[in-house]
Amino acid sequence: MTIEVEWRDYDVIVVGSGGAGSAAADAAAAEGARVLVVSKDPIACSDTKISEGNATVRGTVSDADTEQELSDNLRVSGADLPLPALTAAYAKDSRPAYDWYRAHGLRPKINRDRQGPFARPLAKGGHTVARSVGHKNAGVAFSHAAWDAVVEGAQIDYLEDAWFLDLAVAGAENGAPGRVAGGLVYHAATGTLVAVRASAVVMASGGLNTLYFPKTDTMRGNTGDGYAAAARAGADLVDMEQVQFLPFCLTAPASYEGLLVGEPSTASFLGVLRDRHGKVILDGVYLRTRAECSAAIMRAVADGRGTDGGGAYLDLTANARLPRSGKGFMRYLQTSMPSAYRTARQALSKPAVRCEESWEVRPAAHYTMGGIRVDATGASVGGPGDGTAAAGLSGLFAAGQAMGGVFGANRLGSTALTENVVFGLRAGRGAADHARAHPHSAGDDAFHPLIAAATAQFGHGGDQAPALLKLELQRAAWDHIGPARTADSLNRMDAVIDDLADRAGRAAVPDYALWNQAFIEWVELRSLLDVARAVTAAARERDASVGGHVRLDRPQVSILAQPYSTVVRGQTGNGGVLRVQAVRARRPRMPAMRLLAMRLKDAWRKTQAKALCLLPPALLDPILDRRYRAILGPGDAAPAVSPGGPAAAVADAAE
């Protein structure tokens, strides 16, 4: 069968239309570039949209929240894996990034004393300063801004229902990456292949969490398409073993599996994690990072002390039980993460929702810290150490979850909605600059094999359904490269990948061009298999536990050890099959005095938290009551109408 091919010319292609993609497109268009946004989901229907809507804005509460402080917070929590150049860029641009959302209609409450937004009063785990700004309607409010940025000015062309298949690359030889000539796109809504000539491509296509579906709380579209296309084109990926699993997600009922019901901070002052026998496996939960909580749960599960649903119990009852402060706690729980609490209210029993019983929770994939290896302009880099753009894939840029290197081993709460615009704007500008410097297309030759390969899939005969292979891969990925890993499990994953790749070669795809779901499933299966290869290779190279990478058969990495990141290099062999190789890139260690100061501050907070729990209830209750009053303020109630709220008129699940 022949599918029609449409050729188009642009300066910059942006893959994805969430916070990162919309910011990149806006920035590139502002530089005068001709921009095409390619989005498989409708514009702005992304993880940005479904997030809790908290953004990190440095200096919201005090001028003492310096760039150094925020940059160090990211590096300490990321176990020194983050690149200092990237964390510095993040700290420098956090306010301008936030103001980009505001310029497109995000409207927070204003603190007149500081001429800016209010931060939520409690610092989220791992932040040493309160700097997380919350918003009415959570991520949906951010998505309106992203949507407006792409649609409103009519400066940006976009295709939705469009799957980015591959980067066209010219001039790659002797193992060195070449330069971007454009990309090939399947536009399902018109049933055409769109061959887009462009000298720069920004990958802003999200993460890989759908590798673990349904044990994830993020968008279905996170099938790692950007990582896979980059690796197939010869670009480096970094820290791919680092997948963040949120600790407090549901195990049941089935329709809610994997959905988020809380964060370490919402466990509040007295929340603890317990194993199936009721024994405490983690205390001071509200001061822990997501990675610490997830690791504690998975270790209990591995020891046979997990719950029936393969998780642990999040016990918030001590917070709720106190006669006075208990009411404050419930109000805090309901208002600090409204959509998470709404999920809990729909899915859990009434006593559990009132926090008279524990919640059964299990980690679920939430964010990919690793990604395309870039510098502070978002440009693909290669080579040893921090890498250089000269050794990267020329013309490839990345932002948002698609890029790696800024969060290292752990991402702190509320940092993603800032990161995606900090680097979205940088990558968009970088791509526009690159296109200006390379105005001529690198040639059409690079497209022909890609077009031939995609065309061959339409009407491909075989006995395998790609959608079912995807399900097999998702089950295996949770078991073998999920929140707990061993040397054995990694070997088993290799075998699963080889088997599924072989069967993917026998995929049955009908021959019609308009919205061919089997073709779409095959495309996403191919992406997921490629990212599974990258995660497995990186996980093997990382031979100790650190952050989101938990090796049950190896110790925690020593803080005295020389930090390194894993770098996965892709090479596409015969038949388009990706081969990956993992190496190490050294990272600088944070100066000992700064690290010590941070750790002391953290230890002091944890000691205070412990001491608090030892007080008798009669003394504790009024102290906590005052704290909740300070946290909540007078009028901090949930918005009257919100997605999925009780006023919902059409969908009626939450009766």
Next chain:
Amino acid sequence: MKIDIVTTRNGVRETVAYDYRPRQDGERPMILDVLLQAQATALPDLAFRYGCRARNCGVCTVDVNGRPRIACRARVRAGDRIEPMATLPVLADLVVRRDGIARQLQGRTTADHRDPDLNEEAPEAYHDLTACIECYACLDGCPMHARNFADDAADAALPDAATGYRWGNPFSLLKLQRLRLDPCVTEDGRQAALDAAIDLGLDACVGCKGCKCGVGIDLKGGVVGELLAAAGDRLSGDGASAD
């Protein structure tokens, strides 16, 4: 549990009687549970949109027994019939072409009108509107949106989807009214938003019994009523919205 799923492949429409197997006793599955199970068993190539499974992303809307429902958070009963949204053209199975809606706003809501001072608080009514998840349930029964398909019903497969529909809908009106409530938009910007609403066919709202929102926003009072009041006598006479 027998559920009818209407499929369309390569233009051929048929009804598949799918037998949902409950995962626990007395389970009342969501629409999406049925679709996911069908895809994992009898219909591996079934095409349907979904995203967050938590009624935040707005992409999974389908019709059940002729009414729009958000698939991840609306339950089905035995005998229900799941179809693509009747208000937009079908691409495959339960997938409809959505982009003709958003595209009609391209160039109509430009950022040039923004006031540079961002430290202004929006009124509560503004936040009521940013609750919209763009599920398009509000297209159901909308006489303004129906105009797009009225002229040439036989050839209404994909009218103007690639460039944006000529006539508006409650979602587009909401986006415009949101601009009018934004304290950082200038008076000119507000006026342009009202002009756009009138040009999209606001006159169709006169005397309409009102639209229904998928997440409970008061569209009739908070959007349509406000715009009608602002338009005032500009809607009298039928010339206001003609090309």
